[in-house]
Amino acid sequence: MYKLTDSVPYLLNRAGVRIAEVFAQRIAEDNLSVAMYRVLAMLKERRESTLGDLADVVSVEISTLSRLVGTLAKRKLVSRTRPEDNGRIVIVRLTPQGEALTERLMPLAVELERTAVQDMSDEEVAALKKALRRMHSNLPAMSGKGKVAT
Amino acid sequence: MYKLTDSVPYLLNRAGVRIAEVFAQRIAEDNLSVAMYRVLAMLKERRESTLGDLADVVSVEISTLSRLVGTLAKRKLVSRTRPEDNGRIVIVRLTPQGEALTERLMPLAVELERTAVQDMSDEEVAALKKALRRMHSNLPAMSGKGKVAT
DNA sequence: TCTAGATTATTGCATTTGCAACTATTGTCA
DNA sequence: TGACAATAGTTGCAAATGCAATAATCTAGA
Secondary structure (H helix, E strand, O other), X not given: OOOHHHOHHHHHHHHHHHHHHHHHHHHHHHOOOHHHHHHHHHHHHHOEEEXXXXXXXXXXXXXXXXXXXXXXXXXXXXXXXXXXXXXOOOEEEEOHHHHHHHHHHHHHHHHHXXXXXXXXXXXXXXXXXXXXXXXXXXXXXXXXXXXXXO | OOOHHHOHHHHHHHHHHHHHHHHHHHXXXXXXXXXXXXXXXXXXXXXXXXXXXXXXXXXXXXXXXXXXXXXHHHOOOEEEEOOOOOOOOOEEEEOHHHXXXXXXXXXXXXXXXXXXXXXXXXXXXXXXHHHHHHHHHHOOOOOOOOOOOX
């Protein structure tokens, strides 16, 4: 029998919101949002990315991301380039300052994660991550929203 | 070594966003948001609640919730009452129409969850829920944000 | 080659959100 | 009792968000 408070989407949201709130606090003094941090950390991981790919990976609307990357660029934390061989896409990269900031913040993320999973074994954490990845791939990406027949 | 895309907060957000997107699609025809659904489902579970308790449980700012409950009330899906013995609090309840709508939507939530966890065993799902609850309780509630010494 | 369609990102606009300030009520304790 | 503090909710306002429309570029087929 169904109970909201025992359902996976609810529990997922609740844990996700809380962990994001805590992290948001920690990076607020650098005037960064969680989404901004994710963009930076993703670029640290991938070296560069187009806006669209970033949007997928960071789970944010591309229009939102466009503006968000705009402000990061204004702060010289990332650079935006339109390649000569492809004038549609925008390549986003970390600047040295962006990289330095990211490196400074990553330990906070590590520590936060450790706090969150403090009483779980490595196996439990691994199982959790696996489950989270599975759920993601079990559900359809909602790019073209309510479109039915174009 | 830390990688954003292997971190729990990131995976949590990614799964949570996607599952919420899918559910949002399904209930969009009833002009409900996911948060609205959660309010309704919570009231179905608890029969009644104050705004503050609802906010905690639904992981939403109380100011946001105040307006959200206002629109639900306008649509006659919930009622708001200030008890005579306590004029500060507001008791929120489902109306019969709200209850009917909730009962109609709950099977969609059940089915969505089944899709999300389709390839997991009951034990795996139980472990997932346990982990999500643990992470929630391992992290501090951020009610009074950056307050340090009042 | 030229055009129709697809891809990628940006911007306009309305809605939603969150913080802070405010109102109203209740609790406390001198 | 009488104030002062604490609690609960609402609202103003600015910022963030999402969808739709637009602009710009690339791709593919006739």
